[in-house]
Amino acid sequence: MKLAKSILLGLLIGFSSTLLHNIFPPFGLVGALALTFLGVRVSGQLFMLKRYQFLTSLAWLIVVIRAGSIGFADEILIYGNTTGNIFLLGGFLALLLGLISKRTFSR
Numbered sequence: 001m002k003l004a005k006s007i008l009l010g011l012l013i014g015f016s017s018t019l020l021h022n023i024f025p026p027f028g029l030v031g032a033l034a035l036t037f038l039g040v041r042v043s044g045q046l047f048m049l050k051r052y053q054f055l056t057s058l059a060w061l062i063v064v065i066r067a068g069s070i071g072f073a074d075e076i077l078i079y080g081n082t083t084g085n086i087f088l089l090g091g092f093l094a095l096l097l098g099l100i101s102k103r104t105f106s107r
Contacts, residue, residue: 006043006052010059013039017060018067018077021087029083033090036060040098050099057095064091 013036021032043056068078068088078084 010056014060014063037094
């Protein structure tokens with residue numbers, strides 16, 4: 001059950017950050033990157049194991065790569081402009097930072 005929840009969380013984070021990154025150019029991008037980082041951190045706090053956090057990151061990456069490629073009707077959600085490129089690179093770095101940062105337990 002944790003496996004499915006972590007994958008669904010990653011899909012939700014990826015979908016939300018993909019739609020958010022292009023709204024209000026500087027603020028939407030910052031919000032999408034913060035959402036990505038915090039989503040991976042929440043996954044680590046929620047499921048307590050690195051493998052679920054890694055699955056959340058992998059699901060985010062699958063959604064973002066699919067959104068950045070051309071679809072069946074020539075639609076694309078992440079353009080190859082400055083905002084899209086910063087989102088792809090910054091989002092990947094946010095995933096890595098979320099994965100390697102030290103866990104804190106407040107309970």
